[in-house]
Amino acid sequence: MKTDKKINEKQLVVQSxxxxxxxxxxxxxxxxxxxxxxxxxxxxxxxxxxxxxTNIIKHAYKSYPEGEIIVKLQYSDKKFTVLIIDYxxxxxxxxxxxxxxxxxxxxxxxxxLGMYLMKSLMDEVKYVSIPGKYNQVLLSKNxxxxx
Amino acid sequence: MxxxxxxxxxxxxINVVYLKGYLDAHTAPVLENTLSNLIDxxxxxxxxxxxxxxxxxxxxxxxxxxxxxxxxxxxxxxKLSSMSxxxxxxxxxxxxxxxxxxxxxxEEAVTKFSETKKLEDR
Numbered sequence: 336m337k338t339d340k341k342i343n344e345k346q347l348v349v350q351s352x353x354x355x356x357x358x359x360x361x362x363x364x365x366x367x368x369x370x371x372x373x374x375x376x377x378x379x380x381x382x383x384x385x386x387x388x389t390n391i392i393k394h395a396y397k398s399y400p401e402g403e404i405i406v407k408l409q410y411s412d413k414k415f416t417v418l419i420i421d422y423x424x425x426x427x428x429x430x431x432x433x434x435x436x437x438x439x440x441x442x443x444x445x446x447x448l449g450m451y452l453m454k455s456l457m458d459e460v461k462y463v464s465i466p467g468k469y470n471q472v473l474l475s476k477n478x479x480x481x482x
Numbered sequence: 483m484x485x486x487x488x489x490x491x492x493x494x495x496i497n498v499v500y501l502k503g504y505l506d507a508h509t510a511p512v513l514e515n516t517l518s519n520l521i522d523x524x525x526x527x528x529x530x531x532x533x534x535x536x537x538x539x540x541x542x543x544x545x546x547x548x549x550x551x552x553x554x555x556x557x558x559x560x561k562l563s564s565m566s567x568x569x570x571x572x573x574x575x576x577x578x579x580x581x582x583x584x585x586x587x588x589e590e591a592v593t594k595f596s597e598t599k600k601l602e603d604r
Contacts, residue, residue: 356507455575
């Protein structure tokens, strides 16, 4: 039984381009694998991170390709946390309704699916926006024997 | 960079689209083009085979929503087949099985088209 309470941290900084999504996923995947998380849970984490970063690229930076996205991983033997920081337009999560597929069917578009996936796949999803400074999404997953 | 590609095979009146690799916000336009081309050629009976798809995000799922109504208005359909459990779980989580028929194998999906056509021809 491990009693190590130490929190480790790793960071990746990329520009706000969709072709960087795979690099972000690989970064999270390899770190989570080192920590010993099961691949099934890692798959959920990387999808949630992909959705958060896609939203940042499309909405916070409105597809401007030179914005900065900082992906910070903090992990102990109990918890794996991903902090994603951007300097784009603040995001108001309360304005995003849960997805309604019947409505999307009629409108030929989808929206809010990513947000719904994040909430479904992670244990905690938290948004913080400091206007004029930065936006931060926190995604965390409890890991280890306690869960 | 993650790779994604599509290929298309004609099986009678039906077009089978094979997905390979990673389908995310970056690669979704590739699938959009493939489906858009089929529609341009009035190919409305489409089976999408997910066997070699390693990954999908909501941007990939969104592509199916963009075309489905037009296809059904033309008496066609997009039927999905051969998904890994991992990919199916994402479709399921978002409620897609209510809107799309999902089959274990490509053959089942193709057969379903033929059966529907037979019924219509009666």
